Amino acid sequence: MFDKLLGVEERFIKLEQLLSDPDVVRDQSKYQKYLKEHAGIAELVETFRTYRKTLEDIEDSKLLLEEGDSDLKDLALDELKSLDDRKEELEANLKKLLIPKDPNDDRSVIVEIRAGTGGDEAAIFAGDLLRMYSRYAERRNWKVEMMDSSLSEAGGFKEVIIMIKGVGAYSAFKFESGTHRVQRVPATESQGRIHTSAATVAVLPEAEDVEVHVDPGDLRVDVYRSSGAGGQHVNTTDSAVRITHLPTGTVVTCQDERSQIKNRAKAMSILKARILDKMNRDANASRSQARKDQVGSGDRSERIRTYNYPQGRVTDHRIGLTLYKLEMVMEGDVDEIIESLAAYYQAQALQENETAF
Template identity: 40%
Template sequence: MRMFKYTNLLIIGKNILDIQVPQCCNLRKFSNAYDLDLKLNGISLNNYVRSIQNEYFNICKGNSENKDNSWSFITPVGRLLEERDKVIQNLNNLTELLNENDKDLKSMALEEKIQWEENINNIDNQLISTLLPFDENEHNSMVLEVNSGVGGQEAMLFAKEIFNMYCNFIHYKGWQLEIADYQETDLGGIRHASALVDGNSVFKFFKHETGVHRVQRTPATEKSGRIHTSTVTVVALPQPTDIEIKINPKDLKIETKRATGAGGQHVNTTDSAVRISHIPTGIVVECQVDRSQIKNRKIAMAKLNALLYEKELNNQTADTEAARKSQVKSNFRNEKIRTYNFNQDRITDHRLQGVNINNLKGFLLGGEQLEDLIETLDYNNKVNKLLDIVQNFNKQS
């Protein structure tokens, strides 16, 4: 399991619970010296692990009623516990050698003991990694949107910097990017920009960027040196996968018009811009980034598909949205998630306590620093979900 420099969540200790292991599948009762003690943020996972271990025992015996549904999750945990037990048996077998008077034998036994204890620590780390919930929404396609918020022209300038940061990050990851909309201002900022992104688990990364990004800096036009605060909103919409979206052509109102803004004489004098209205939901999408009306229509339909998917996803998860505090849901976009303070050369992500990142200009290049922060956010999010599961389990048991 990769551990990131912004994260300090995993604590492995000893001697809390003596897990009772069923006598099946080579499972044995653990030695007291190496009792399993898994903790996350000070919360013990042992009772939860014990229940998984007992279910693994039932599966081995053929007593589980939900073998098909449980096997994929329980088996890795059960097998890691089996492996851990074998390591402990090897440690126990070293007892006599550790008491030998022969210094060479005793030295070799001590070296072997250290190796086996490292193996236990590695297995415990693997157990934590295996217990972390799998994200079902790690889609390979999405629509990314960046919108300027409060702050006028300064917000629009910052929106362009954020959008460029994400474009650089997409190229850094080797994903495919297609600009769907780009509304530039006279001063070089953007009111709105959107893109279609394809790549391995792209939504896993960008769902943690969804929300309000705040910038604090002194604009170049500010003569008195005052610090201005502006905001930008980022939205990531997963492209449909398991949820089937059916669009009836009769429900669409498709209009063409001349494109506005920068783009050249040909773009501005032909009806290449496309506007699609989905009558049942009232959702409207536009695209005017290409000279080809056919390509603009294709991109607009992709955006509409993504918006309808998000609407259906929110409908399906409405009952659990508040409890799970998902970072993907639409209400999360109204929350301030990150502050970029140019005067102090500092980035603060408000979802991670005590995490401040320096080298702001380097961060905005959209490379390794952004990747490390997003992966830390993803790990932290999974830890919080696991702790919710464990706490609910402890309440019910």
Template identity: 50%
Template structure:
């Protein structure tokens, strides 16, 4: 890719966008207004970096000319030092610009519905569901995000077979979008009396929360059933039909919500989850048509790929997609996972940028 040409195109587009913003009719279309303002903000940041980059290029040119033309020894030496500093800064600035040239995905600003389920490993898997869930809760607390548990299927050993949580705040989906997949744990379970190492797995799904405007659901395609809530050991059993089950007939997606005592609230949350799952299904179909980076990161769409291993004996977390390991498992499980999350996002952006070259 011709970096200068691409940046010149961004400068030209910014002028067009700024003219659009001056049009008083723009605010009449709120969606178009929001999209235009988002594009203006993005292009402004790109062009600010371009201005810095042009200063570096001009500085390199000026220093090179001074070394060639200047007779004064001290001035030549100063120019050489300046040239060295600028040439070191140039590739760093280019990498920064390349990452910025990937337009932000509007989905990144969305809140999410986080679903974590036990897979292989029985009781130990259910305990790891709780550990992974608490890891994301700690991260949310650090980020100032709001969390609300929508469904929790507890087990007798203190874990969860399944837990569903909504997380809202700034840039939630953009931060956690690559967490979907199979998370594997290797450790000696608390339930293991012989001290033997066990491998268990849980699945994580990060669903961007969908507004009604994001996806259209035909009410005739959804069967609504109400029933009495139930739970292990007779817990959470109501004497009224407060639990709600939604079945989306075209896709076969089933959502059951029973955590609230109110049927109205359960129905509201069930529709919220159904919208998110259908929206995620729609996005997954789009992903198949998108870049190899997205295909690599999201896999085949059924969330069956092992994406990360948590090895307790070796105090190591390894993300298999980017071959990155971190040695601070206790800290990681307390939500100190920014390095891993940042590396995943940078990798995805770099691969997207490479796609622009083709």
């Protein structure tokens, strides 16, 4: 492991040289790539250098214990204890920093919410999840942009797709993928019976153009008249767009904008994100589950989280976390859930790295 850290340090030094190379500076694409890599390992290298210096200081203190007089030995013992504590702290930090970082963590994110089992109540719940995520994003000063939606007659959404733009959005939302279950008395329930409904959430990192090349010849683009709400102009012009990626059979529709050009641009963003997601899954199946596994079927029994209104609680079944502050959660106060999930999966990764030192 020490050799691996030395290799990272060598790469860090090489990157510093590259970033000062005039030819690299002129090539902004290459410069930004190296700058991002440099920033990504800077803390690890700094911590390693401190750790290596601490090991040297420990050896010096041990030598002083062997060769020094009695007064110096007492000082060396105190210093050695402090250095040993520092060494343990630095080793713990290095283990965390050595955990491979998800390359998508800093990206903006596309969140797809679909009503599952439960009919109208499931569609209303999908709308509630949209509000929850939108409020949370606003608290983080991230921009929420509607990409596509299909309204339900009873309120809420059969399907809604949003983009959340902001650095680190994917790192926060990536644990939201799966089936969300709600237990409550619907407004239409005259006898006060509790119903269980579900909505599925899929989270995709935004794709960059340099990563995903889509051959225009592989696309079939259909335009048609929008059917949803949006005003007279939307419903009387062929502004809605449906794009089919023929090699994969992926179909994306967008009709939220009045402009066919804007709808096409949004549909392409969603399409590229889905293609990138598939590329990531194919490249590393152990890290990224298949999309159908990610969201499940929408059945009540497949769930990652339950929102129980009669008891005012939210339970995340993956980590056994239960909070009795449902109203606050539905208003976007989901920090405790997201942080607990991140800590849980980091602890799992740390456990796998326990033999590093």
